[in-house]
Structures are given as C-alpha cells and as structure tokens.
Amino acid sequence: MSGELWVLFAGCALVTFVIKAAGPVALGGRDLPPRLNGVIALMAPALLAALVVTQALADGERLHVGADTAGVAARCSWRSASRSS
C-alpha cells in the first residue's frame, strides 16, 4: 500500500470533517433570523426529494432505470393504494 493512499484517506477525512462542521459551527448556538428558519424548514423536502431522484435514477452522470427505480415506483404505488383505501 503506497503512502499516496494514506494521503487520500487523510484528505477525504479532512474535507468530510470541514464540510460537516461548517454549518453547525457557523450557525449553531444562537437564534437565527426568522427568515433563515423559513429556509431551514424547507431543507428536508428539497434534499430528500433530490436524494430520492438521484439514487433512483442516476448512475454517475447518466440517468437510467434499474432495480432501485422499480423499488421507488413500487413504494409510490403502495402509498397511493393505501391512501385511497
């Protein structure tokens, strides 16, 4: 195993640490302006929707239909069926 790979591990760990720490350090521990809270309350629907479509339909930089697309479609139809009953 080359030293380069340990640089890779350290680099990935460092960028992950910084990205995950940024929001809580910059904005945590104090009251935020109400308008910013309005934005924060919408993060979950926006990010969850993006995660669903990218994980179900994207493979790298391509869009494709696969087993995971079928899983989401099944979930949607199950949900709408249970709502209508």
Place this chain on the structure above:
Amino acid sequence: MPYALAGGVLALSFGVLAREAGFSALGAMVMSAIVFAGSAQFAAISIIAAGGGVGAAIGAAALMNSRFLPMGIALAPSLPGSAMSRAAQGQTVVDASWALANQGDGRFDRFHLFGASAVQYVTWLSGTAIGAFGGDALGDPRDLGLDAIFPAFFLALLLGELRDGRARGVALAGALIALALVPITPPGVPVLAASAATLVGLKRRHARQAGQRA
C-alpha cells in the same frame, strides 16, 4: 433498522471494490472508520481504480459530500454547546440519520441523530471488514439490488414532509434541479444544488407580513 443493514451491505461492496482498487484490507477499514461517508468513499476509490490522482479523488469525495453543507446548516439550530462541541456533533450526520432525526419545521432531535448514526457506524465498519477480508468469495453484493432500499427509505420520509403546498413545491423543484444537473455536473453537485430551492423560504415571510398588513 433496515437502512443500517442496507448500509452494511453497501459497505461490504465498498470493501470488495477497495481491494480491487489496490487497497489493503486494513486500508479499506481505516477509510471507512475515518471518512464514514459511503458515496464519497465510492467516488474516491472509483477514481483511484480508474488511474486518477489522489487530488482528483479527494475533490470527488468533497463534491459528493457537499450535500452535508446544507444538511449541517439545517441542523445547526438544534445543536447546543461550544463551537468545538457543535463541530463534533456535526460529524455524526449521514443521510439516513439526518432524515430520521428531522422533526419537521427545521427542528432535529440530536439524540435520535447520534443513535441512528452509531448503529450505522457499526454496520458500516463490519460490512467493510467482511467485504475487505472475504470479498473474493462474495462477488459484488450490489448485484442483489439491496441499494434500492435507500431511495425507497428516503421517499417514505419525504412523503411525511409534504405537509403543505409550499413543501410540495420545494420538493418538486429540488427533484427537478437535481435531475436536470445529473447529466452535466459531477456526482454530488445535483443534490447540493437542489438545496437552492429552499431559498423560496426567504420570500414566505414577506408574503405573510404583507397579508397581515392588508
């Protein structure tokens, strides 16, 4: 906790692929232990396996993890303590635990977050170990299609978020932004960019105040 088991299977897959990319079994485990971000780890090793440089691999991992920036911003008001303490608490975010800890209206249950992440950390590490040490006998576990659990799981949580027309509109906009960017941006950017849809939340207050004045 099906998502944690599915995470373990993905980790197993990571262990196998890391060995194929020329990592030692110990190396794969160290990466899972200190990075603990599945999609970033896959992005980084796929670049190494394709003969890319370490800088490019770290860059890909950073882009893949960029969605933790808006997730961390959303989480910030729910994390008390000093800046150091908040930085440490912020490290526990992974997609599934962030989504589970979300209580709606921008509040998060941090202990739910820590607990869900702790379970996933265990399955992520054990999955990596099994894949890295016993991978040759296993083939690629992704062939089983278990990774389909994740979009279905996020969809179930998303459906609970669609309380009003505004949330539904933002979800739709986020999905469309992400889909539009998939073919033209590196992986990771579409989800980050989808967070721009939340900026409509800045506008809402104006509309409501205007309504109250009227």
